[in-house]
Amino acid sequence: MATTLEIIRGISQAAANAYDGAHMEEYSADGKARKIGLKREEGNPITDKRVMDGFGVSFHGDMLKINYHAEVQLKEVYKGGFESEVESMINEISNFLKREYRDITGDSLTLTADGDVEVMVQNTSRVRTWCQAHRFYKIGVLSEVEGVKAPSEDRMDVQFRNFLDQGGFAGERPENDSRKAE
Numbered sequence: 001m002a003t004t005l006e007i008i009r010g011i012s013q014a015a016a017n018a019y020d021g022a023h024m025e026e027y028s029a030d031g032k033a034r035k036i037g038l039k040r041e042e043g044n045p046i047t048d049k050r051v052m053d054g055f056g057v058s059f060h061g062d063m064l065k066i067n068y069h070a071e072v073q074l075k076e077v078y079k080g081g082f083e084s085e086v087e088s089m090i091n092e093i094s095n096f097l098k099r100e101y102r103d104i105t106g107d108s109l110t111l112t113a114d115g116d117v118e119v120m121v122q123n124t125s126r127v128r129t130w131c132q133a134h135r136f137y138k139i140g141v142l143s144e145v146e147g148v149k150a151p152s153e154d155r156m157d158v159q160f161r162n163f164l165d166q167g168g169f170a171g172e173r174p175e176n177d178s179r180k181a182e
Helices: 004-016 074-078 082-105 158-166
Strands: 053-060 063-072 111-123 129-139
Touching: 004 053, 004 082, 053 082, 063 074, 063 082, 063 111, 074 082, 074 129, 082 111, 082 129
Parallel strands: none
Antiparallel strands: 053 063, 063 129, 111 129
């Protein structure tokens, strides 16, 4: 069984293999084309008009957060079904990470969706609009890692707590303080 560090490194390498241009054999370092499902994969990246979209991953305890961002047009947002399109895009990214993780490590990766997709659309003008979305996934093979939302306990030393209780901004100053308010 892989350690936590090896699992995180494998997922990070899988996400790194999704650089722009990896979908074409001639632009890939190892000659292997990697289809992720992003909009930027349509056409030639050198000669065609570029579509701006991409993703990133971050780790939160035993959870993986997939962040997706794209430049979209307002007519795409208002035509309906935009949120489901973004959700399917994040699911395709999740499937890509699973496939690429298996190719890199030889082990399988289990990602279970935790909650709904959070989508935020913002515009800078009447023409430019972008979308930012994320979804959390539970990493199935991480068992010894505590969740981020676990309750914390007060572990402050008693002497330090007493020191903090002596001072403060309550308005009272010691007798020998020259800044004492009169």
